[in-house]
Amino acid sequence: MKIFYYCYGSAHSSVLAAAIHTGMLSTKIIPSIAEIINLPYYDKTETSQIGTPFFFGYDELDNEVFIIGMKSDKELVLNSIQSLLQNMGVSGTSYVFINTLPKVNFWTRIGGFLSRKLGWINLGRPLTVRGLQKVYFDFVKLVVKAKRDVSYFQKENRAK
Amino acid sequence: MKVIYHDKLGRHLSIIAAAIHLQLIGDNVSRWDLRQLPYFLGAKSPGTLHYMGLDAQGNEIFVLGRVKSFPIIRNAYLGLNRIFKLNQDFIFVDVQPLASSSVRFFDLLNPLSENRDRKYLYLNGLFGGLEKVRPEVNKLVFEVKKKLLQGEDN
Numbered sequence: 001m002k003i004f005y006y007c008y009g010s011a012h013s014s015v016l017a018a019a020i021h022t023g024m025l026s027t028k029i030i031p032s033i034a035e036i037i038n039l040p041y042y043d044k045t046e047t048s049q050i051g052t053p054f055f056f057g058y059d060e061l062d063n064e065v066f067i068i069g070m071k072s073d074k075e076l077v078l079n080s081i082q083s084l085l086q087n088m089g090v091s092g093t094s095y096v097f098i099n100t101l102p103k104v105n106f107w108t109r110i111g112g113f114l115s116r117k118l119g120w121i122n123l124g125r126p127l128t129v130r131g132l133q134k135v136y137f138d139f140v141k142l143v144v145k146a147k148r149d150v151s152y153f154q155k156e157n158r159a160k
Numbered sequence: 161m162k163v164i165y166h167d168k169l170g171r172h173l174s175i176i177a178a179a180i181h182l183q184l185i186g187d188n189v190s191r192w193d194l195r196q197l198p199y200f201l202g203a204k205s206p207g208t209l210h211y212m213g214l215d216a217q218g219n220e221i222f223v224l225g226r227v228k229s230f231p232i233i234r235n236a237y238l239g240l241n242r243i244f245k246l247n248q249d250f251i252f253v254d255v256q257p258l259a260s261s262s263v264r265f266f267d268l269l270n271p272l273s274e275n276r277d278r279k280y281l282y283l284n285g286l287f288g289g290l291e292k293v294r295p296e297v298n299k300l301v302f303e304v305k306k307k308l309l310q311g312e313d314n
Binding site: 002048049050051052053055064066068069070071073075076077078079080081083084085087088090094 | 229
């Protein structure tokens with residue numbers, strides 16, 4: 001299965017969730033600033049790249065994990081993606097999209113705006129990390145639930 | 161080849177372009193003819209990619225209403241094409257620049273189309289605007305078809 005974590009710009013919250021999912025970050029302890037900043041794609045995606053799905057890694061069940069940004073029109077973009085895949089005959093059971101934006105707090109939003117939109121990386125990037133550290137275990141919960149759902153779904157499908 | 165005609169709402173211009181491409185409508189077309197086109201003034205969920213048909217060269221023709229998210233959708237389509245190994249070639253044709261000021265104005269009044277009493281006013285204005293831009297849409301579709309044929313020759 002292909003698992004897509006999506007957020008506004010595929011630069012912060014989707015990266016964090018994908019890193020937890022693929023085991024790059026621990027589910028037990030809050031990662032350091034350096035650990036977060038050094039994650040692949042962290043605070044890197046340019047505006048022109050938003051929408052491009054980036055491969056992040058594999059999980060322990062060999063599922064492929066991706067990140068993707070959808071800006072603020074996520075319902076429309078998601079709808080478009082699903083209709084494309086349906087038109088191309090891709091089974092709806094072969095992929096899942098998980099929204100990470102609801103877990104993002106004020107600090108990460110402000111930091112992301114400063115870093116990605118205004119280019120004030122030195123100010124914005126640390127703010128995004130602080131924001132994510134504050135709600136880190138909410139992300140862990142999101143990923144644990146996603147993994148449980150995916151694994152349950154795969155077992156059900158195999159049984160059929 | 162997948163040819164995707166797209167505009168803001170995917171309710172009229174892109175559908176007319178796709179219909180011209182597929183020769184579903186000719187030069188003399190009535191308002192009634194337009195209203196018989198699939199998805200015409202009917203798409204209620206922007207973003208949905210609608211299949212319109214297969215042209216004479218075997219290209220699949222689609223329409224898409226993408227509001228302001230075209231760059232994101234294009235990136236997503238191209239990326240997913242690679243990830244899911246769909247091996248498709250896409251041509252994205254933006255029809256929105258052909259929208260005249262009257263078409264854009266009646267797009268803004270789109271919610272009027274829900275109201276039975278005002279629907280006539282809305283449709284009359286919109287059709288007037290669409291008729292004016294028809295020659296431009298014809299030209300655009302002609303260019304797309306030419307490009308597709310040149311692609312086949314190469």
